[in-house]
Amino acid sequence: MMTPSIAATCFVAIDLSKSKWLVALDAPHLAKIKSVRLDGFDTPGLIDLVRATVAAATELCGADQRPVVCFETGYDGFWLQRLLSNEGIETLVVDPTSFLVNRRARRVKTDRVDAEGMVVLLKNYCSGDRKAFRTVRVPTVAEEDAKRFHRERKRLMSERTGHINRIRALLALQGVRHINPAMVTWRKKLDGLETADGRPFPDQLMREIVRSFERLELTNKMIKALAEERDEALATESERFPEHEKAVLLEGLRGVGRHSAMLLSAEVFGREFKNRRHLSSYLGLTPSPYSSGDVERSQGISKAGNRPARTLGIELAWCWLRYQPQSALARWFRKYTAERPGMRKKVAIVALARKLIVALWRYVETGLVPSGAVLKAEV
Known part of the structure; x- marks a missing residue:
């Protein structure tokens, strides 16, 4: 300006x-x-x-x-x-x-x-x-609209978890614990269902459970339809997903799924960053020191950035240790925690997440594959 x-x-x-x-x-x-x-x-x-x-x-x-x-x-x-x-x-x-x-x-x-x-x-x-x-x-209209894929998915997944927990709670009221709400044959399981003490299942409670199952089915259908829309948008180079190339690059890495690739591309890598500190600050992964007089301590990370991307970064760091064990970042994490017996891995994983996001940013911007990382085509 x-x-x-x-x-x-x-x-x-x-x-x-x-x-x-x-x-x-x-x-x-x-x-x-x-x-x-x-x-x-x-x-x-x-x-x-x-x-x-x-x-x-x-x-x-x-x-x-x-x-x-x-x-x-x-x-x-x-x-x-x-x-x-x-x-x-x-x-x-x-x-x-x-x-x-x-x-x-x-x-x-x-x-x-x-x-x-x-x-x-x-x-x-x-x-x-x-x-x-x-x-x-x-953001542009296309960039803003591309974020709806993973944001709506997050809401639907939360609704699905809520329906499942509600069904389990209603069944537990009568001592029934053998029915898995995720089963597609739930109607057969409910036929002739009795309580744990041998009584017929209460009518109104059964109707409420059936309606809860129907809401769960509808949510699952929406999740499936959204996944199909997401795959279609990524398969065709269109304006529906402007960061198509970056998402494809990220998905090519072992340990990075389609949902993670599209979320990072839409929320983070579609922006311009001056340096790695700027990127870490946007994610809220930078330290927040407290220094006043003789008092000096760390307040942890700022958590002042993009929350969905920060949460995904932590999850990806755990996945990276599992699917990219021979990468330089995974070796650094094992060495770092081994040299500090009192260091909790849940704390150290934040540092790994910060390094990993920076490495992925360099990968989508310059094509530089993270050191020691394996591509899915090489597996």
Whole structure:
């Protein structure tokens, strides 16, 4: 983003909610910050307000004014940024966790205070203070849509686990533990089912169990359909999955499955990183030291990055030890833990995950296979 001239800029910050939008305006013709409340999702009113503010500032100052708008990322995603950008309005999406917060015991927090504070930070940011807040990279529509494959799968898998646990709990109420909810022949198992004390199974409880099984079947069908859509998107080089080549490269490594390859490609490797520290920071795998006076200690990893990718990185590290035992990273892990008898492997695996993600990043960017790693074609 080019730094605009502060004297020829109208700054706009929007505090978004489902019912109301509070817009804070700071323009050259205004003596102080102005707040305007709009109905939620009133985009025509917002655009008219921004343009009217720019027109009034241009008329007063005699120089063409330009608007700069910002809002926090969150529930509304990026559609508003795309809409305003299409209207020729420069728009920044801000990471709300990057704001400095007043540490008073009871700080004042209202929509007006938040919006006015954001517009001040926006002005500082455009003046060159890049520490005022952090902006969020806005993905393309195709990049954003490609993430739905693994995100919907995660939700469906969680629903399936919930249905299975519920069925087991309902059966356990009557002492029945021999029925596996994952079996496709569950209807036959329920016919003539008796409780552990020899009574006929209660009618209403049985109906609830049958409905739970039907919900489980529907969830399994959705998971299967989603897997077919995912495979189709990866098999054809189309816009449905922009990072197709990187996913294919990752899947070619032994120990990396299709789901893992597509998740890493969509969530992580579709972005640009300056160096390995930048990549580790995005995943929240960098250390968080605490040093004050004579006190120095480690607080562990920051956990401030992409949570799905960080979780997968830990899982991949365990898989890497199993399927790539002769790789340089696996040998390093065994040596590192052997030299430190008190070191728990659950702690050391985080370091391996950080090194592994960096190695995979170099692999998809440069084609450099991780040292000692085996490709599936070589197995």
